[in-house]
Amino acid sequence: xxxxxxxxxxxxxxxxxxxxxxxxxxxxxxxxxxxxxxxxxxxxxxxxxxxxxxxxxxxxxxxxxxxxxxxxxxxxxxxxxxxxxxxxxxxxxxxxxxxxxxxxxxxxxxxxxxxxxxxxxxxxxxxxxxxxxxxxxxxxxxxxxxxxxxxxxxxxxxxxxxxxxxxxxxxxxxxxxxxxxxxxxxxxxxxxxxxxxxxxxxxxxxxxxxxxxxxxxxxxxxxxxxxxxxxxxxxxxxxxxxxxxxxxxxxxxxxxxxxxxxxxxxxxxxxxxxxxxxxxxxxxxxxxxxxxxxxxxxxxxxxxxxxxxxxxxxxxxxxxxxxxxxxxxxxxxxxxxxxxxxxxxxxxxxxxxxxxxxxxxxxxxxxxxxxxxxxxxxxxxxxxxxxxxxxxxxxxxxxxxxxxxxxxxxxxxxxxx
Amino acid sequence: xxxxxxxxxxxxxxxxxxxxxxxxxxxxxxxxxxxxxxxxxxxxxxxxxxxxxxxxxxxxxxxxxxxxxxxxxxxxxxxxxxxxxxxxxxxxxxxxxxxxxxxxxxxxxxxxxxxxxxxxxxxxxxxxxxxxxxxxxxxxxxxxxxxxxxxxxxxxxxxxxxxxxxxxxxxxxxxxxxx
Numbered sequence: 077x078x079x080x081x082x083x084x085x086x087x088x089x090x091x092x093x094x095x096x097x098x099x100x101x102x103x104x105x106x107x108x109x110x111x112x113x114x115x116x117x118x119x120x121x122x123x124x125x126x127x128x129x130x131x132x133x134x135x136x137x138x139x140x141x142x143x144x145x146x147x148x149x150x151x152x153x154x155x156x157x158x159x160x161x162x163x164x165x166x167x168x169x170x171x172x173x174x175x176x177x178x179x180x181x182x183x184x185x186x187x188x189x190x191x192x193x194x195x196x197x198x199x200x201x202x203x204x205x206x207x208x209x210x211x212x213x214x215x216x217x218x219x220x221x222x223x224x225x226x227x228x229x230x231x232x233x234x235x236x237x238x239x240x241x242x243x244x245x246x247x248x249x250x251x252x253x254x255x256x257x258x259x260x261x262x263x264x265x266x267x268x269x270x271x272x273x274x275x276x277x278x279x280x281x282x283x284x285x286x287x288x289x290x291x292x293x294x295x296x297x298x299x300x301x302x303x304x305x306x307x308x309x310x311x312x313x314x315x316x317x318x319x320x321x322x323x324x325x326x327x328x329x330x331x332x333x334x335x336x337x338x339x340x341x342x343x344x345x346x347x348x349x350x351x352x353x354x355x356x357x358x359x360x361x362x363x364x365x366x367x368x369x370x371x372x373x374x375x376x377x378x379x380x381x382x383x384x385x386x387x388x389x390x391x392x393x394x395x396x397x398x399x400x401x402x403x404x405x406x407x408x409x410x411x412x413x414x415x416x417x418x419x420x421x422x423x424x425x426x427x428x429x430x431x432x433x434x435x436x437x438x439x440x441x442x443x444x445x446x447x448x449x450x451x452x453x454x455x456x457x458x459x460x461x462x463x464x465x466x467x468x469x470x471x472x473x474x475x476x477x478x479x480x481x482x483x484x485x486x487x488x489x490x491x492x493x
Numbered sequence: 494x495x496x497x498x499x500x501x502x503x504x505x506x507x508x509x510x511x512x513x514x515x516x517x518x519x520x521x522x523x524x525x526x527x528x529x530x531x532x533x534x535x536x537x538x539x540x541x542x543x544x545x546x547x548x549x550x551x552x553x554x555x556x557x558x559x560x561x562x563x564x565x566x567x568x569x570x571x572x573x574x575x576x577x578x579x580x581x582x583x584x585x586x587x588x589x590x591x592x593x594x595x596x597x598x599x600x601x602x603x604x605x606x607x608x609x610x611x612x613x614x615x616x617x618x619x620x621x622x623x624x625x626x627x628x629x630x631x632x633x634x635x636x637x638x639x640x641x642x643x644x645x646x647x648x649x650x651x652x653x654x655x656x657x658x659x660x661x662x663x664x665x666x667x668x669x670x671x672x
Contacts, residue, residue: 403664
């Protein structure tokens with residue numbers, strides 16, 4: 077059996093019949109071990125550039141996963157200076173696709189072929205070597221065992237953090253921090269939700285509730301969503317990839333809501349359904365990409381009106397800690413960043429998604445907070461949950477270990493604790 | 494050695510026993526007895542003293558999980574079990590007649606404990622009874638002066654859901670702690 081790990085491949089720009097045909101095609105490749113995986117777990121991406129959003133998908137892949145090799149299929153000649161792009165002419169033959177897979181494998185970092193600590197942990201250990209008597213007291217043995225366990229926990233935790241980072245990029249992008257005191261640079265941290273699919277969905281939901289009937293959203297090529305106000309669900313016609321691509325860019329005039337006729341009323345039930353709230357949450361994260369809704373005050377205290385339902389919604393990075401902090405104190409976004417010492421995009425994305433669901437607000441005047449910012453006294457702001465005990469740093473070590481374990485469960489990986 | 498405890502409270506049938514079992518790294522210890530009162534219409538067995546589970550951490554330390562009996566005639570156990578606890582996970586059965594009132598009752602019953610620690614609320618059985626929605630609970634929490642308590646929809650059988658509740662309550666207690 078080969079020691080080379082199985083190549084993890086994701087695809088973008090294929091849906092329905094073309095995706096089905098592609099999967100049948102892939103099943104005929106036997107010389108290279110690979111598997112189809114979700115986008116955030118892949119080593120290599122495959123994009124059909126001739127898809128209506130092919131160029132957008134390519135650009136997005138590059139932005140989200142700049143170091144990931146890509147196989148790009150197209151009927152046209154592909155002019156690309158990107159060393160990590162392997163062009164593939166159509167029609168695609170088995171031999172050509174296999175050769176492309178071989179080629180992208182050479183583009184992967186050397187660390188790819190080495191088993192990760194998690195994988196190593198999952199691999200049966202070699203036969204134990206006869207240990208020499210250790211020149212230490214017998215009582216030290218349990219301590220060493222605990223040290224080893226703790227080290228393994230740290231390794232696993234590091235990998236879990238890496239995995240969380242990759243997933244984070246999918247929803248909140250990779251936008252670096254900026255100097256928030258620089259007025260020119262600060263402009264870049266704001267976006268106008270109304271100009272994105274997020275805004276269209278919000279308007280369509282309000283309209284549907286007003287008329288008491290479902291409405292649809294078209295993107296110029298056809299219907300992408302049906303919103304049903306009765307059961308607060310959406311029927312998603314397009315793929316998740318297409319929806320994300322549509323949600324990330326400012327909407328074109330062709331993206332509009334429309335009334336649905338009787339035929340569509342029946343046929344919309346055939347499409348996958350999801351809670352409207354999760355659609356709005358995702359659309360806000362994708363539109364925000366680590367930015368804030370226009371009009372947000374960086375210095376006004378944030379009131380967390382209620383926690384988002386984080387067992388049923390995508391959990392943006394550090395969402396628990398941000399919400400936990402806002403549960404204890406009304407801090408401004410700037411103070412939140414100072415306290416948690418995490419990337420701006422994490423805080424801004426979480427705020428934007430909560431804002432889309434009316435879970436946060438900034439009820440106090442910004443100028444009052446401006447004064448507070450000049451003399452930062454976090455405890456000067458009201459304590460919204462008076463029942464919360466003061467912080468207990470003495471238990472922080474325990475909490476860290478427990479949170480490591482919980483992160484492992486959350487990410488569905490080997491537990492870090 | 495320190496004895497760190499997380500307490501699971503809530504009404505009969507909310508899923509406390511199931512939640513402790515879901516989060517525990519050992520087979521849970523149960524103190525079930527045949528239900529002899531109105532509980533029999535909900536389930537044949539009910540917890541009379543406590544449920545017990547354990548989460549094992551990398552350094553060998555442990556977190557003890559205690560499920561309280563749901564019936565208020567066993568409320569003397571609530572005080573005993575919460576002694577030394579670090580947080581409360583309150584589970585509420587959405588299919589009961591007035592689950593928001595249930596939540597208020599248990600928040601009141603555990604008021605002293607919550608004031609020393611923190612609470613996260615899990616709403617169960619939403620597949621059987623989608624209403625009331627979380628917003629109704631959020632409104633009640635606001636009225637109780639606890640608007641910032643985490644409240645999630647949970648399936649008590651789902652380990653991830655229960656662990657997220659625990660993660661949320663820890664984040665409220667110490668948001669600066671990071672894995």
